[in-house]
Amino acid sequence: MLGVIGVDHVDQLFVDVPQAARREGPVDLPRHAGELEVERELNQLAGKNRSAGSAPFFCGAGAYRHHVPATVDHLIQRSEFLTSYTPYQPEIAQGTLQMLFEFQTQVAALTGMDVANASLYDGSTATGEAVMMAARVTRRSKAVFSGGVHPHYIETSETLAHAAGVSTAKLPPAVDAEAAVINLIDADTACVVVQTPNVFGTVTDVSKIAEAAHAAGALLVVVTTEAVSYGLLKSPGEMGADIAVAEGQSIGVGLNFGGPYVGLFATRDKFVRQMPGRLCGETVDAEGRRGFVLTLSTREQHIRRDKATSNICTNSGLCALAFSIHMTLLGEVGLRRLAAINHAKARRLAKVVATVPGVEVLTPRYFNEIAVRLPAPAARVVEALAQGGMLAGVPFSRLAPGMDDVVLLAATETTSDADIDLLRLALTKVLAAKELTQ
Secondary structure, X not given: OHHHHOOOOHHHHHOXXXXXXXXXXXXXXXXXXXXXXXXXXHHHHHOOOOOHHHOOEOOOOOOOOOOOOHHHHHHHOOHHHHOOOOOOOHHHOHHHHHHHHHHHHHHHXXXXXXXXXXXXXXXXXXXXXHHHHHHHHHOOOXXXXXXXXXXXXXXXXXXXXXXXXXXXXXXXXXXXXXXXXXXXXXXXXXXXXXXXXXXOOEOOOOHHHHHHHHHOOOEEEEEEOOHHHHHOOOOOHHHOOOEEEEEOOOOOOOOOOOOOOOEEEEEOHHHHHHOOOEEEEEEEOOOOOEEEEEEEEOEOOXXXXXXXXXXXXXXXXXXXXXXXXXXXXXXXXHHHHHHHHHHHHHHHHHHHHOOOOOOEEOOOOEOOEEEEEOOOOHHHHHHHHHHOOOEOOEEHHHOOOXXXXXXXXXXXXXXXXXHHHHHHHHHHHHHOOHHHHO
């Protein structure tokens, strides 16, 4: 190749790079290897991970282990779904549009809202987009966050808000302080962002917060990280939300070591033209047959950039499909039953864990997740339990500074009674070790 190009040495290709910027010697990486050797090495690295299904598992904090029926994976791997992407001539992709229409219908019903979009990246980016939308609707430039909103969701929202000139006010993390956010509402507030169940698992009726926000001319954004809770709790729409956002991973999407996931976004009819993303609609063709169209697409890939409500580049189509298939398999009765099982598991978890000496359950009202205070640093306790083969929750210190003695524990339908009993025994043993409590 060098001969064809007409140079004597590969270094001549980089003559425009200053000598000071050039590396002397090879990069500190393993030398090249054959396919078999690379596969062996990668398998050894992968073997260091511990999957959720290989041990008693109590991790939550925004990503939950649920049973995903085999039907879901089978259908999403059909080539017409797996290889499809954003339909730029959308009306020829009737199957994709119909799936998204059904997905939107399900999300609107779950959230108790009028209209939903065709999904966003995940719950955190959906929250950020909700803040931006509220600023456009109210023409105000301040977002207020309760102390129960997931810290990662707040950070994502702050990143987007800062770029758009929207300020943020947030309360420190608190197990049960959603109502305290009312005191931060003022004439500049575009929206109030609350979460239920919140990051500590606390369930709150936010109706009074909605009243306070509306009285000040602000919008209420309700965040949900555990979509299965919709089967048991009041919907955001019932509590007066103007925008409902959620992480849809719990329904149809596995943990996948952190993604991809699917963001749910729903709002009131009167705000639909400010909603980010895409909206699929139902119509009839020239012969009167049912058909589907891309009704609204206010993102910059479809319209002039300065007219776009969002620069979000796609929707999580495959994960939205998985969500929709799983919801279809469950139906309303199945979702309610699944939610009831989750709550029953959490009640048993809270009851059993509370019997461990020195352990205090902090969450007063919960769905399937609780915050627990330990008599030792939570991160050290969780690490010790992991060494013993148990994935025992998420230390809150991994999400935000402070509360070093608090761990978040989640129980779902995949959590057995035997797992909960093992947690009690393992936790009792670990906490008895003096080096952890000193």
